[in-house]
Amino acid sequence: MIxxxxxxxxxxxGLVLLVVSGDMLSDKIVEVARKAGISTLVISIVLISLATTLPELITSAVASYQGLTGMALGNALGSIFANIALILGLxxxxxxxxxxxAAYENSLIMLMSFFLVMLLSADGVLSRFDGIILLGSYVIYLKWLIKKHARDENGGSVRGDATLLDYAILLFLGLILVTGAKMVVYGGENIAEAMGISDFVIGATIVAIGTSLPEMTNAMYGAVRGRGSISVGNIIGADIMNALVVLGIASVIRPLQTGASALTVALVLAVMLPMTASLRRTHGLGRPxxxxxxxxxFLYLVLMFSGMKL
Known part of the structure; x- marks a missing residue:
């Protein structure tokens, strides 16, 4: 009972932490962007994506160090797919x-990152050299991003009024989001197990959605507040980071066996390509x-619960 x-x-x-920190984070992103003269999109792509992706990064690095490298690519692609299909969908x-x-331009980088990972993993392994290529690609991307987009949406140049404390607060609020999500997952997992729900169902629902709660909370607040660049930027940044940084660091630590079915790749492309096309055509993502x-x-859930390998 206790x-x-x-x-x-x-x-x-956990839900209180998600709501409060999500609200504060949305406002802080805009504040720092205005102080620094940097696009909110850039802040969302770099700092907020780093904060919300940090648990996956650390988990993958530790798992790789311990030799638990199986299905690394499949797990990364599953996270990328959920970020777009579930979070941006909602x-x-x-x-x-x-x-x-700028969101469209960065979505093209997201696509290129995906295809780079597919190319490097075609032989069934992401080697240490492949990992160095992925990490090097992210460094090149960051340099391009800062040079091209380090200005506000009105075309202003970087003023540099934001302090290190401002950026530290952004990262701190992002980590609070992650902490809230972990508490929700902890409670949900234990309640589900006590009710006799299978590990598979728990993993496919509570854990899968719970690990996406930081990105989801930030994206929903961006949508409700009319700050689409925050919502879209966070997801684009998280997906690029999953492909280049998470897999890059894990494969540098230990070569990764890359098991991902053709169906998983097809599902990722089924959402990634329309997203990029919509950003190019309308500079946004509408309800349709x-x-x-x-x-x-929903199709993904149906296929998964039907026992199909994803």
């Missing part, structure tokens, strides 16, 4: 997301494409 109360408390406290459904041309993303995610 354990059940603790699990419920973990969920409640955010666009809540409110059409408006973004700048949000519905499409969620429909593809």
């Amino acid at each position: 354990e059940a109360v603790l699990w419920v408390m973990a969920i409640v406290i 955010a666009a459904l809540a409110r059409p997301l408006k973004a700048t041309r 494409i949000g519905i499409y993303f969620l429909a593809v995610y």
